[in-house]
Amino acid sequence: MSAPGPIATPGTPAVLVLEDGRTFRGQGYAAVGASLGEAVFATGTTGYQETLTDPSYHRQIVVMTAPHVGNTGVNDEDGESRRIWVAGYVVRDPARLASNWRSRRPLEEELAGQGVVGIRGVDTRALTRHLRGQGTMRAGVFSGDAVAGTEAMLRTVRAAPRMAGAELCHQVSADRPYIVPAVGPRRFTVVAVDLGIKSMTPTQLARRGAEVHVLPSTAGVRDVYAREPDGVFFSNGPGDPAAMDGPVTLLRAVLTRGTPFFGICLGHELLGRALGLATYKLRYGHRGINQPVQDLRTGKVEVTAHNHGFAVDAPVDRVSPTAYGRVEVTHVCLNDGVVEGLRCLDRPAFGVQYHPEAAAGPHDAAHLFDGFAELMGEAPTVRPRPTVPSWETDHAKAL
Template sequence: MSSTASPPAAPGPTATAALLVLADGTLLRGEAFGAIGTAVGEVVFNTGMTGYQEVMTDPSYSGQLVTFTYPELGNTGVNAADQEAPHPHVRGVIARELAPVASSWRAEGDLDQWLAGHGVVGIRGVDTRALVRHLREGGAINGAISSDGTTPQALLAAVRSAPSMEGLNLTAQVSTREPYTWSEPCGATFDTRLQDRPARPYRVVAIDFGIKRAILERLVAHGCSVTVLPADSSLEAVLRERPEGVFLSNGPGDPAAVSGGIALVKGLLEQPDLPLFGICMGHQILGLALGGRSFKLAYGHRGLNHPCGSPGQVEITSQNHGFAIEADSLPAERVRITHHNLNDHTVAALELLHQPVFGVQYHPEASPGPHDADHHFARFVALMAARR
């Protein structure tokens, strides 16, 4: 990829010019959308064909500039029901094209204006296909989007002085500061008429490393009463809630840097009959608490079409993570790997052999994404039912 690659089309006569600068010196030019300004972060890509608002509001994307491989954003506008958090968590958005008109009966606003209102910068008109190939071959890399007149030289200096995602604990930036309860069931994307709901909901404590709203909705839909606690909660604070199960949420950054969360899970694992369920970062923190090691993937898994499975069973999954657990680092006498990512054979799910504990690297709440893996919520509930 050329260090001065040109966009497919020059900015229009009334458009504000924007730059995308990568730490390796790559410079792309395009048009600004969203807020006017400069944002520095890790440049990654998402392969989903839908769900751009869910992606942008997912706390796991904190600190990142997200490239969308789908060629046009904004077609369906934005609406409050599709948000995974009260506001966007992406630091910037990179798009091939932006739809001039939002066309959906569900639309409550325009993507461009919504991003501008939340201070999120964007660049459109760049060759996203070439950019994604560059990231796929060279790996995720720090970069900057700028539309405020900052020079390419100044942007490159800022990008090269920015910290790597490896070693960053970002959970404190996205976790709740105060405990709260959640009782809202899921929206129209799932059938909420689940069978065999308990007469008395299961008491679940969810540790918020950057939790998505859809996860809370699925827990409630499966018969849980959820209390959400901050990422830095103590073991005593968790047990004080008398949970029948503990959920470990998704979140941004390097799981190995979340030392408090790892220590908490080590303590929870000492409660031999307490069901634990982790998703994404929660899964990684569980693996680290069991003595495993994590590593940074070259460009991560971000999209709605990742096959994961075990012999005789495959699930098409939604994923968003840049780190994984080393399979060989897990204690074989205690842990069984139940699913692998079938693209690169990384660990996709694990369970403990003698305790009601399991974790999945992917997102069974599927927001956005396929519903193949929703059964993991039922599995968690079944473990609590057996304990009750």
């Protein structure tokens, strides 16, 4: 993978090369160079800044199905993490002018400044239909001097690592703990294991009175319980859950102790693994902010935000016995029947595959954070605040 060059100028040649040999030609967008990753499509019409900064998109080339991208520019408030994580960016018609009172700079400038290689002028509808039919696959974006013969670029793409079997959470996680203080009176202490956490997640927990101790993905049982948590949370993140044994070992200890647990996306998939359920790679995944999910217990349908390429394999029509008691499927995606929620019936633990914390919306599922607070409130006692190093709080303020 070559180092990104300067920002693309009008007419800079660019090509997207897919693993199966299909190519899409266009013009360079953002940084000039070459980038490799898994080609996926995202169906959101808004919230592109949150998408770009979501660590779950690490090592993925994101195809935007919305035809016009960049209208509202980039601001300094809406990022979900410290940087852009996408490996490459594919758009049809980028905005020539950003028009929003919160905008601080153009999207193209932000992408180029962080070395993201993109391509514009692509028929993203045809590309999305191809990925829906053939499935997500390895791809490369090449622009400027990086454009070479098709066979040479294809060999480069096929030499790239696959997403299946990839353990990526350690690459995106915080390198040291930090604290997000409770909003208002402190009611709970929550330990959130950062597998690729978005900033809105501890914010949502803090709004419900939780002091959130965010720990790196390498955290072990001793690290978690040194904070005397009232609840443990596992975040979203990139990669294959089948390759992440360390967090599964930790989660099994949490289940054994009976500590209230909530997992989102990758955290939900790891809950499935901890319970002895299998996970598998979806053909083209769910990514976007318009995915319908049904609560099987109430029949209610919520429109939700998704970003996942893997799922839990669990029977929808019956309760499953596990080493930690019974577990039931609580939610399914109405588009394809994929499992979207699990709840333990004999332990205070649940998870959802989608994103109730989605800052860009929709917010139909935000009540799940209330459910987690209620679960912690049912614990026998809310333990006193533990003593932690002051630098953790200082680190949070610096983020």
